[in-house]
Structures are given as C-alpha cells and as structure tokens.
Amino acid sequence: MSGRVLVGVKRVIDYAVKIRVKPDHSGVVTEGVKHSMNPFCEIAVEEAVKMKEKKLIKEVVAVSCGPQQVQETIRTALAMGADRGIHVEVSAKEYESLGPLQVSKILAALAKKEEAQLIILGKQAIDGDCNQTGQMTAALLDWPQGTFASEVTLEAGHVKVVREIDGGLETIKINTPAVLTADLRLNTPRYATLPNIMKAKKKKIANVKPADLGVELASKLQVLRVDEPPQREAGVKVESVDDLVGKLKEAGRI
Amino acid sequence: MFALRSLSRLGSRLSVPALARRGCSGSAMALDDVVNGLTEDQIQLRNSVRKFLAEKLAPYADEIDKKNEFAGMREYWKDMGEMGLLGITAPVEYGGTGLGYLEHVIVIEEMSRVSAAIALSYGAHSNLCVNQLVRHGNEEQKEKYMPKLVTGEHVGALAMSEPNAGSDVVSMKLKAEKKGDYYVLNGNKFWITNGPDADVLIVYGKTNPSAHQKGITAFIIEKGMPGFSTAQKLDKLGMRGSNTCELLFEDCKVPGVCVRPQLFSVSFDEIPFRLDVPYIYCQVFYFQLMQGKMADMYTRLSSCRQYLYNVARACDQGHFSAMDCAGVILYCAENATQVALDGIQCLGGNGYINDYPMGRFLRDAKLYEIGAGTSEVRRLIIGRAFNAMYK
Numbered sequence: 188m189s190g191r192v193l194v195g196v197k198r199v200i201d202y203a204v205k206i207r208v209k210p211d212h213s214g215v216v217t218e219g220v221k222h223s224m225n226p227f228c229e230i231a232v233e234e235a236v237k238m239k240e241k242k243l244i245k246e247v248v249a250v251s252c253g254p255q256q257v258q259e260t261i262r263t264a265l266a267m268g269a270d271r272g273i274h275v276e277v278s279a280k281e282y283e284s285l286g287p288l289q290v291s292k293i294l295a296a297l298a299k300k301e302e303a304q305l306i307i308l309g310k311q312a313i314d315g316d317c318n319q320t321g322q323m324t325a326a327l328l329d330w331p332q333g334t335f336a337s338e339v340t341l342e343a344g345h346v347k348v349v350r351e352i353d354g355g356l357e358t359i360k361i362n363t364p365a366v367l368t369a370d371l372r373l374n375t376p377r378y379a380t381l382p383n384i385m386k387a388k389k390k391k392i393a394n395v396k397p398a399d400l401g402v403e404l405a406s407k408l409q410v411l412r413v414d415e416p417p418q419r420e421a422g423v424k425v426e427s428v429d430d431l432v433g434k435l436k437e438a439g440r441i
Numbered sequence: 442m443f444a445l446r447s448l449s450r451l452g453s454r455l456s457v458p459a460l461a462r463r464g465c466s467g468s469a470m471a472l473d474d475v476v477n478g479l480t481e482d483q484i485q486l487r488n489s490v491r492k493f494l495a496e497k498l499a500p501y502a503d504e505i506d507k508k509n510e511f512a513g514m515r516e517y518w519k520d521m522g523e524m525g526l527l528g529i530t531a532p533v534e535y536g537g538t539g540l541g542y543l544e545h546v547i548v549i550e551e552m553s554r555v556s557a558a559i560a561l562s563y564g565a566h567s568n569l570c571v572n573q574l575v576r577h578g579n580e581e582q583k584e585k586y587m588p589k590l591v592t593g594e595h596v597g598a599l600a601m602s603e604p605n606a607g608s609d610v611v612s613m614k615l616k617a618e619k620k621g622d623y624y625v626l627n628g629n630k631f632w633i634t635n636g637p638d639a640d641v642l643i644v645y646g647k648t649n650p651s652a653h654q655k656g657i658t659a660f661i662i663e664k665g666m667p668g669f670s671t672a673q674k675l676d677k678l679g680m681r682g683s684n685t686c687e688l689l690f691e692d693c694k695v696p697g698v699c700v701r702p703q704l705f706s707v708s709f710d711e712i713p714f715r716l717d718v719p720y721i722y723c724q725v726f727y728f729q730l731m732q733g734k735m736a737d738m739y740t741r742l743s744s745c746r747q748y749l750y751n752v753a754r755a756c757d758q759g760h761f762s763a764m765d766c767a768g769v770i771l772y773c774a775e776n777a778t779q780v781a782l783d784g785i786q787c788l789g790g791n792g793y794i795n796d797y798p799m800g801r802f803l804r805d806a807k808l809y810e811i812g813a814g815t816s817e818v819r820r821l822i823i824g825r826a827f828n829a830m831y832k
Contacts, residue, residue, distance in 0.1 A: 219473075223488065262485060379489045381525030381538045388482065 190245030192235045193303040194269065195294060196228040198253060198260040199314045212412045214283070215314075224260045227309025229267075229376040230369040234339060235307050236268035237374065243341045244304065246270045250297060252290055254279045258392060265387035266379035272392035273297065277404065284406040287315070289397075291323035296400035298328060303364060305346070310335055310368040321368035331361035334368040476743075477750055479547075486544060490551045493524055502556040505682035506801045509674075511559060514596075514638065518566075522593025527567055531575045535587040541757035543750060550746075557805035558683040565634040565683075566590070570597030573643050573659070582661060586641050598639035600630035600688055607632070608818045610645075611654045615690060617646035624648070624660065626668070626690040632812070636686035637674050640664045644688070660695050668693030679804025680812075725789070734787060738780050745773045764826045771819040774809035781806045 333348030531537025615628030649656030785792035
C-alpha cells in the first residue's frame with residue numbers, strides 16, 4: 188500500500204462567531220468574519236498525523252477546495268504535521284454553490300491520482316452540517332466507509348473502526364483503501380506550535396483545477412433563501428394539569 | 442452521555458460546549474491584521490497563540506488576580522516551552538524559534554489580552570532574561586542557561602532596580618567586587634518580576650562605582666547560590682499573580698560568569714498589554730455617546746498598535762530608534778490606562794464590581810506608566826533627543 192493518507196480540510200466561519208444572515212437572504216455574512224479550520228477536520232488531521240508518528244503510514248496530504256483564502260487552512264494542517272498540501276482552486280463565485288457532491292468527486296479523483304490508502308474527513312462541516320461528503324466519496328470510489336469514528340485502529344490491509352451510533356458504539360472491520368469520517372471524541376487536536384508553523388513554511392502546496400481532475404462543478408441544487416431560526420418566544424405558565432392538556436390540544440400537539 | 446451524542450449529531454453548532462473545551466476565543470474582537478501590516482505567518486501565529494491561551498491561561502486569569510498567585514505557573518511555563526513561546530527571539534541552535542521582535546510583540550499582546558500579569562512575567566522571562574542572554578551572553582553562558590529557559594523548566598528574571606534606584610538606575614548601589622576568580626555581590630534589588638520563582642537571574646551591579654554607567658556589569662545568578670536570597674512577595678494594586686519581590690545579596694560569590702555590560706541598549710522591553718477589551722454588547726451601546734466612546738477607544742488602540750508594530754518591525758531590521766521606543770511605550774501605556782478607564786465607564790455599575798475583569802484591566806494597565814520606565818522619564822528622553830538634534 189502507498190502509505191499515503193488524504194485529509195480533507197474545510198475553511199469555515201469560526202465556531203465562536205455570531206452568524207448573521209445577509210440582508211438579501213442569499214446566505215450568511217462572510218466578509219471580514221473570522222474563519223478557521225472546521226473543528227472536525229482538525230480532528231481528522233490529528234488522526235492522520237498520529238498514524239504517521241506511529242509509523243503506520245508514510246505521508247499525510249492535506250486537501251482543500253476553494254478560493255485563495257483556503258490556503259491558510261492548508262497551512263494550518265501543515266503546521267499540525269501534514270507533509271504537503273493540495274489546493275483545488277475554485278473561484279469565489281463557484282464556491283458559493285460548491286456542495287458535498289462536487290467535493291466528493293474532487294476527492295475521489297485526487298485519491299485515485301495520489302494512490303491514497305485512506306481518506307480521512309471530518310464527519311461534517313459546521314457551516315453546511317451536511318454530513319454527506321465522506322459517504323459520497325466512498326460510494327464514488329466504491330470503497331468501504333467508517334463514519335462517525337470515535338476510535339480507529341489501522342492494521343495490515345484493514346481498519347477497525349468504533350462508530351458512534353444511536354444505540355451506542357458499533358465496531359466494524361473494513362478493508363483498505365477506505366474512507367473514514369472523524370467524530371468529536373476521536374482525539375484532541377494538537378496546537379500548531381511556533382516551531383512547526385515555521386517548518387510548515389517550507390512545505391509545498393500544489394495548485395490543481397477541478398477541470399484537471401475531470402470534475403464538472405455545476406450544481407443541480409440552488410439555494411433559494413436563507414433565514415435565521417425563529418426567535419425563541421417566551422413560554423406560558425399554566426396553573427393545573429388540565430390547563431396544560433387544554434393548551435397542548437389547542438396548539439395541536441396532542 | 443446519550444444526550445451529548447445525539448446533540449453532536451443534530452447540529453455541530455450545538456456541540457459548541459464540547460468544542461469549547463478548546464477554549465472560546467470568541468470574546469476577543471477579530472483584528473484587521475491586513476491593516477496592521479502583518480504577514481500571513483504572523484496572522485497564523487496570532488491565531489495559534491490565541492487558541493493556546495484560551496485553553497491554558499484564560500480559565501485561570503481571574504483567580505490569579507484574586508489570589509495574587511498562579512498555582513499552575515510551572516506547568517504553564519512548560520506548556521509555553523512546548524509551544525515555542527519562551528525563546529521567540531533566540532536562535533534555533535539554542536532551542537529558540539528564531540523569530541523577531543514583532544512576533545514577540547504579537548505573543549505578548551495576545552497573552553496580555555488574557556492575563557496581563559502573566560504576560561508581564563512572560564515578558565520578563567523571554568525578553569529581559571532570555572533575549573539579554575541571546576544578545577550579550579558568550580557561548581558558554583548560552584549553552585549552560587538557554588536550554589532550560591527555553592523549555593520552561595527554568596524561570597528567568599532580570600534585576601536592575603533597587604529600593605533607591607528606579608528611574609535613576611545608574612545610581613545603583615549593589616557592589617560587585619572582584620576577588621580572584623570570583624565576584625562578590627553585596628546589596629539589594631527591588632521590584633523584581635519573577636524574583637520569587639526565578640531559577641536564573643541577570644543581575645546588574647557596580648564593579649566600578651566611580652565610572653557611573655560604564656562601571657556596571659551584569660551577572661548571571663542561579664537560585665540557591667550561597668549569599669543570594671529573596672524577601673517577601675509584594676502585594677500590588679495590579680499585575681497580581683506576576684510575583685515581584687526584593688532580592689538580597691550578602692557576600693554572594695559569583696564565579697567568573699559575567700555578561701558584558703550593554704546597559705540601556707535599546708532592548709525592546711515589555712511591550713504591553715491590553716490592546717483590546719472584551720465585547721459585552723447590549724442596548725446601551727446603541728446610544729450616541731456610547732458609540733462615540735467606542736470610536737475613541739478603537740482609534741486609540743489602532744493607532745497605538747500600528748505605532749508599536751512599525752517600531753518592532755524596524756527593530757527587526759536592525760534599526761533602533763531610542764526616541765520611538767520611548768515614544769511607543771509612553772503612548773501605549775497612557776492610552777491603555779485611558780481605554781481601560783473608558784471600558785469601566787462603558788460597563789457602568791458593572792464596571793465597578795470585581796465580577797467583571799474590567800477593573801483588573803485598569804489595575805494591570807496602569808503599571809506600564811511606571812514600570813520599565815516612568816512616563817516622566819520617557820518624556821525627558823524624547824525631549825532631550827530633540828535638544829540634541831538642534832544643539
């Protein structure tokens with residue numbers, strides 16, 4: 188096996204920022220807003236770097252799709268220990284309609300080109316919350332998938348994955364090459380120390396266009412409107428159980 | 442456990458409390474570092490350090506101030522060592538990070554945002570002690586002392602001031618007499634940051650009392666050296682948790698390790714401090730007078746920051762302007778106090794109670810008008826520089 192792991196990293200609005208909807212309801216305000224690496228992607232990078240430190244794999248390649256700014260996210264992955272980066276250039280306009288299906292096609296093409304042994308992604312991005320890219324990528328490649336991973340053990344030719352599911356924890360064994368998606372408890376991502384940030388400057392980021400990978404970016408989906416969630420309204424206090432039942436019936440809840 | 446899992450599947454923004462174990466940096470306003478002229482690396486540095494501090498220091502800031510003590514100081518020093526923060530301006534061959542004054546400024550700024558007291562201790566260690574060794578120590582001294590100072594195993598300090606020699610530090614009385622292979626130190630130092638904790642201290646003494654500043658030599662003192670002891674920790678108005686004390690030298694024998702004196706070279710001392718205030722937004726901030734106040738605070742901070750960054754950048758290019766170094770700290774210190782006062786005013790009654798950190802910011806900011814040089818002396822330096830230009 189090539190010993191190469193592809194890690195997808197997405198640049199998203201920082202989780203601590205208060206999101207504001209644009210006045211024209213076409214999306215959320217991103218101009219001048221603090222962005223960082225998607226927290227689940229950080230966990231994915233950490234897992235890959237740990238595998239390399241344990242000498243289970245040889246190379247970690249960080250990939251991101253988007254306009255120029257995503258390079259800072261790739262740099263953060265390099266500072267965490269990834270060996271090199273790939274920036275898939277997508278114009279700002281195209282980026283607005285870039286969704287899981289297109290990204291999956293890009294990742295699948297890259298995985299074949301780079302002869303990757305594993306693809307590790309965050310389970311979902313905190314902006315779209317789609318939770319689709321990992322699954323779609325696996326399907327396009329016809330590879331097995333270990334999603335919502337809270338524990339990963341890489342062995343010769345296969346991976347043991349402990350998945351977080353509704354009923355508890357599920358342990359599966361899948362053959363490599365495979366796609367894994369990281370859940371919250373998989374690991375605690377390291378800080379990019381200053382010496383590593385400096386070392387990362389020497390690491391290479393290659394530029395690639397979706398067309399070079401044979402991927403069409405046109406989306407079949409169109410966002411019609413974005414609204415804030417309804418404002419939380421005050422509740423009503425009732426005096427007795429009968430009142431409560433009455434009010435619930437009125438509201439059509441029972 | 443079940444609830445937490447289903448929460449994290451519903452929507453990742455709801456699992457922010459879990460993600461916040463990495464520290465919420467959301468209370469600090471995002472800076473326009475493009476306007477500040479920072480490079481991509483410097484911006485990445487700031488982000489990385491902010492995250493680190495949010496987890497490793499922010500949770501303890503209030504307690505450190507209340508108790509005048511940082512119980513986890515040694516652990517934190519090692520964490521900073523791992524992060525590469527303790528030897529920012531030290532060369533890579535001694536375990537340092539090989540960066541410049543501007544990067545150092547960014548780190549101190551971010552740390553001051555969280556706890557100015559600990560940032561002060563950090564500055565005393567990393568700039569006053571480590572950087573002095575870098576600039577003026579010989580090979581033997583660097584090899585002996587740098588490694589542990591840079592990993593955080595050792596805490597560093599610098600001692601110039603005395604009970605009767607602060608602004609007029611050249612009049613210091615601590616005597617260093619040469620006796621064979623040794624120097625014998627006698628006297629006291631006062632106002633020494635990290636004094637109680639330091640393992641390595643750079644101490645200045647008079648080897649030739651009649652030669653004024655030319656008669657001052659710096660010595661490297663180690664904790665535990667016979668004749669060297671520390672006295673009570675000071676109970677200060679602000680910068681509480683940054684331990685300050687008196688040092689006592691009674692026939693302290695120092696082997697021939699001495700750092701060459703380069704007093705008053707423009708060593709870029711502790712650059713402040715609170716260049717930001719937490720953003721607790723409420724209705725009151727829509728009133729015009731409040732909008733005006735916020736505008737004034739913002740422009741003060743921005744102009745200070747950009748003056749500071751420019752001077753730091755020039756220092757990194759080897760260009761040292763005494764007038765501007767004095768000017769920066771004079772201007773930044775007085776503005777920091779003013780902005781902190783404004784901050785208290787913005788919060789109204791809440792600014793006056795210790796449940797909010799605003800009072801701490803004021804108490805901490807005030808130090809920089811006094812410590813590392815008073816505003817009065819800084820004004821004299823600049824004024825006299827003008828006189829000299831037009832003699």
